[in-house]
Amino acid sequence: MKIFRPKDRGYAQALQRLNRRAIPDPAVRATVEEVVAAVATEGDAALIRYTEKFGGPKLEVGQLYVTPAEIVAAQASIDKETRDAIKAARTNVRTFAKKSLRKSWFTKNKQGAVVGERFDPFPRVGIYIPGGTAPLVSSAIMTCALAEAAGVPEIVAVTPADKEGKVHPALLAALAACGTHEIYRVGGAQAVAALAYGTKTIRPVQKIFGPGNSWVVEAKRQVFGVAAIDLLPGPSEVLVIADKWANPEWIAADLLAQSEHGHGSIAVLLTDDAELIEKVGKAVDAQVKLSQRPKQLAEALAHTTLIQTKDLDESIRLANEFASEHVSIATKRPGEIALQLNSSGAIFMGGISPVVGGDFLAGPSHELPTGGAGKSFAGLTADQFQRRTSVVMFDEPSLKASVPIIETFSKIEGLDAHGRSASIRVQKTKKAAKKK
Template identity: 55%
Template sequence: MKILSYQDSGYAPFVRRLNRRALPEPGTRDLVSTIIAEVATKGDEALFTLTKRFDGAILTAKTLFVSDAEFAAAEKAVTPETKVAVARSLKNIHSFAKRSLRKDWSAKNAEGATVGERFTPFDRVGVYVPGGKAPLVSTALMTAGFAQAAGVPEILAATPCGPDGSVNPALLYALQAAGVTEAIKVGGAQAIAAMALGTRTIRPVDRVFGPGNSFVVEAKRQLVGAVSIDLLPGPSEILILSDKTGNAEFIAADILAQAEHGGDSIVGFATDSKALLGKVVKAIEKQLPTLNRSKYIREVLKRGTFLLHVKSFAEGVSICNAFAPEHLSLITAEEDRWLPLIRTCGAIYLGNDSPVAVGDFLAGPSHTLPTGGSGRSFSGIRADQFQRRTSIVRLDKESVRKSLPVVEEFSRIEGLDAHGRSTAIRLEK
């Protein structure tokens, strides 16, 4: 872990580097560009080749999609407890999603024309669910579950299979419970390309959702235009910002929980209490040996974890807004003072008793959130992202008459006389 105090010489340069921009590494960018080109030109064959290369699995046209028999077997294989957990999570997801769906409206403008908006679900969306070290069952729910709540009729899921071509049964059960209509056993940048561009057997989608590693995120970035995307959600991040009221045991547990994701995860802790920082370090050392995935956690603690003793809580807030973390845990006796000043993060967890893990699995808001500093520009997955917006305009003769002088003036300014004529002609006898 990198532990720094505002009094240390290396503190200021390190803090400046926390002001990030979500830009791709040149090597990642070039490799993803090559993968996209292969899928665009070779379609299914490229998927088979790339899956064998990266995942060690041999797929064919018959095994590319998860079959009905595989979905049925997964439903039989999962425990009753898993089914209850999935149902409870989906219940909260749907309840939260329904509140944020946009609704049709109409009104009269100043000239008497009727204007409004109509919102309809996308016809077909793609959701990406990472595989890797753990089956992210919750991610299936927090992507497809929102599409299901929005009424999307076709939901295509993509998730990598194991070397034997199988997908975790609990993950398959969750996908089916969340309304997925098709699922392909492909991961990585090639899965994003297949969903965006389509192949001989895979019909393209209107929009792609879901988190992934740096290659998945870069594929989404490069394919904007061919398809729309939700956001740029990469490896997991957390920043915990606490004053002296923070519970060291709880903070250490949240640090270790987010480090459990492994890989390129980033974990940060900032406090204006030097005593609390010392307690957190000791609590981490105490809790770590008791955890099953301590190997992955140690890697993240070594490479991607920083603990900062800041000069003031206000400085901690500034660091948060510059860092734009995926998750922020905000612990302070002056919550009403500091919360309004937090502007750039994916999700905020308030107080000592709000573990991020509850948000990961159950609370209701999607855990698919912006990372890598992209929280300045993106928000997490919302139900209204699964809706297509269309504006509506209706005029009658009177509203045309009232509109004409303004239309004719803009037509004169812009040299577009046909625009003015198209309006004036409606008032000629």
């Protein structure tokens, strides 16, 4: 853990580092370029080769697809408590998702032409579910349930298998509960490439969703254009804004919860209260001893930073510069601060609101922008599974009213064929009327 106070050397530099940009590592970029190119040209053979090379199981082509029998067995093997948790989370996420879906609409413009927007689900989407250090069952729900709510006809999931080639039964059960149609036991950049370019086993998709490590995120960046992507969510982040009224043990718990994801995870505390920093530091040390994932916490704690700011206004400014995936506001008046935040992936108002509530259950998807991307990207919503199409329909009166304006623009831009393509329709109508 690092602690910075206004009087410390390096304080200004520590604050400056909070204003960041998501720039891919050159080594990661080069490796992913190799993997993507190989999968695009070799298909399943490259998919299997890189899965084994990067520490996954040695698979045959016929083992990539998770069979219905495996899914049924997985559903039967999980206990009632797990089934109920999956159901509760899916219900909340799906209900929230339905509220954010866009609806088709039509109206008439000033000249009388019918205009509008039509929103249809993508025909086939691919969803990446991380499975490295833990089976992220919640990620399956926070992505696939949105696709299901949007009515996507073909939902395809890819997720890494363990050394024996197995996918955690709770993860399979969650994917099935959220309407997933195809599941493949493959992860990493090679899985993203397969979704984009397609292989003999995995047909290509129109859009790719889901969080992942730096290789997965870079693969999504590189296949953009071959397929659409949702956003570039990387390692987990949390930033807490707190004042003297905050509970230090609760803050420590939130910092450690996100740090638990391990390598690359970032946790930051911004507070104007010097005593709170000391109390949070001690609470973190005490709670680390209770963890069942000490290795992952040790990696992440190297990126944990506690900063004493001059006042809450400075905390707000720094929070907007950092653009954290999660922002917890543990202050006496959280609403006043929330209104001033403009780059957060998700805001948790009040110390009583644990970030993990959003991770697992509350309703909004936990797939959120990281690495400073929150300044430009929002979190995953159900309407991102919809494709927009604009609709225009003229009749004779509305076209006649529009032609003079169309011809004016055609003259300005020197595109006479444009104007003629509209006026010719009116002229034909007039000629037809004279003949009668």
